Amino acid sequence: MSRTETFRYDDDIVRKFMVATLVWGAVGMLVGLWIALQLAAPSLNVAPYFTFGRLRPLHTNAVIFAFAGNAVFSAVYYSSQRLLKTRMWSDKLGRFHFWGWQAIIAAAAITLPLGLTQGKEYAELEWPIDLAIAVVWVVFAINFFATLRIRRERHMYVAIWFYIASIVTVALLHIFNNLSLPAGAFKSYSIYAGVQDAFMQWWYGHNAVAFVLTTPFLGLMYYFLPKAAGRPVFSYRLSILHFWTLVFLYIWAGPHHLHYTALPAWASTLGMVFSIMLWMPSWGGMINGLLTLRGAWNKVAEDPVLKFFVVGVTFYGMSTFEGPMMSIRSVNALSHYTDWTIAHVHGGALGWVGFMTFGMIYWLMPRLFQTELYSKKLATLHFWIATIGIVLYVVAMWAAGITQGLMWRAFDETGRLQYPDFLQTVNRLIPMYWVRALGGSLYITGTLMCAVNMWKTWRKRPAQYEEPEITAPALDDSHEEDLRHGAAPPAGALARVAQARFHRKWEGLPRLFTILTVVAVLVASLFEIIPTFVIDSNVPTIKSVKPYTPLELYGRDIYIREGCYNCHSQMVRPFVDEVVRYGDYSKPGEFVYDHPFQWGSRRIGPDLHREGGRRSDVWHVHHFRNPRSTSKGSIMPAYPHFYSDDIPWDVIQDRVDAMAMLGVPYDATALHDASGLAHAQAKQIADAIVQQGGPAGLQDKEVVALIAYLQRLGTDIKVDQPAEAAAPTPTAMTTEVK
């Protein structure tokens, strides 16, 4: 018999993370509502800082890393201590983790509206913040793994496995996707370009969904759902299968974000097949969660916590059916670039992530504040109002997505596009955007109710929190200690040996277990990534594709800064309707100098990959000043600062040099006098604008750089067709304006 030890749990850190979850959740969701309203009413864009393109990354980063992130940390710190029967290894590292993470969120909230961004979805934060994230994450990992070492339970419960997988995989994803070369204090270029950058980005992007928004929440489910239901998980063995299958499969699925793009077909097929296979473990997990309530369904009627959990797990099932379905290429052909994607992610985010979080918060509140919940009725009302909100949101976005997808591909009886004007397909969606905003408002109302409940419950807390002493036997090396009371002793010597090995050699050993998880994740990643990078035939070289000129490069930086990729794709898929609408489909070789790639994931506005030469310079001048002056019904923000802000000529050389270091073949002139080249091209464009009847004096203004970039887009392989590329005559253009 080993000695008994006493200790106390650290609940203060859980309280901190729980409050932060709710605060950032409210902020992130309000920003979400704001950008939803901007799409319905573009006048709500306030340039330069609060335009859709800059706020949408703020929304996604806030809800993913601040709301869901803090929720995950609350769950990890609360449940790990109890499942491992120990206090966290270090209180100090826990505090550092908490305050470090909040500082990172604050930095994101400041830098994203300032336009400091890497231009990669969900990885927008610039390199100094990325470094800070890595440091804080490593501190968290050290504290977590050290806690595993000092645990007093030999067997690590499955929730802990999910946490381990999340911690190691997020570290890998974050580091490899954010490898970039700084070109200033808050400016960097991805070391990958074009197809490879896209591949890394969606390896990261999809696995952020997997290892930030799914696996840690499954850990949460496997701990908090049994707690709330008062009975063990339906099948622990199913949860083991769930874990290993999910961890092994998820990592392959990323390429389904790139169907019909310039990604090689084999990679796309691989992503699709593994995505469909993912359906099975996901539903195994959902069934495991729901069946945990067998015989306890009456509790669901009374307990808001269980209501949130049941609907949350149901949304997990819905999203993990919808996701594999959307990964099928022919479905994806319709759904991709439309609001269907937005419907899908919000089903998962509001339903699964949000409801699991709120269920956990309502369960934790009375325990952490050591008093009764202020109002169970208010919590139940929160549940209903948020559920109605999700339904309105998701149904509106499904309708919008399918409507727009069908309109894009519709041909009339004469064989022409039925809706040749892209705006026709946008304006049809406006009523649905209002419904979405209504649904979102209801959801946020629920969140604010939760905040009131938390505030009022907190006010009732005792003067001093009780910190009871816990006693547990210390862990020693005897495998007899493994036998938890209640477990029948294994029959037969062979079984006993097998059981001891089973515990000691696998799930019982954090180091080995972690290594196995890393292997599962890494092997899969390498098998997909290596061929993409080393097989030359994946990206055939196109001789006529040349690097961007210094001015175009700076224009591209403006494009990234303003978050244009949030609404405009640069990827014409090989479909008849897209080729008719936009021009020749995009080739992998066209993106070899694109650090980072800008293919986008949603066409709120039209694709821009063949934008070069489609319109005159002066059209763009008027369009950026007021998009509705050239395009009636446009929902694009106006960009008045493009006309007042000067191009910072002195940074251009640094940008070109950074690109050259990444292997972009700039010639000697560009490497020595990038600013001079940029000046000359700017003057040329400014003169052309005047010639076309536009305003004079723009040669130093940002708008010129952006026009240079846009006019270059997709033109490198159009050199043989000068007739098509010619700009319309000036008179034709000026008549369109006002």
Place this chain on the structure above:
Amino acid sequence: MRLSELVATLTPATFTIVALVMFVLVFVGVAVRTLRPAARAELDAAGSMPLDDDGPGDREQRS
């Protein structure tokens, strides 16, 4: 033989097939190990771990 030469001899199809085989092997391995009768009692006991912690709040069961 250098790594690049080795990789050059492989086609994408090789990678996808190896990937699938690897997954099937891992899955069968985990399934067999988890579902074997000897593991049953022990895993069922492990499944109730969340319920036998008695932290500060749980004893009082306030919610």
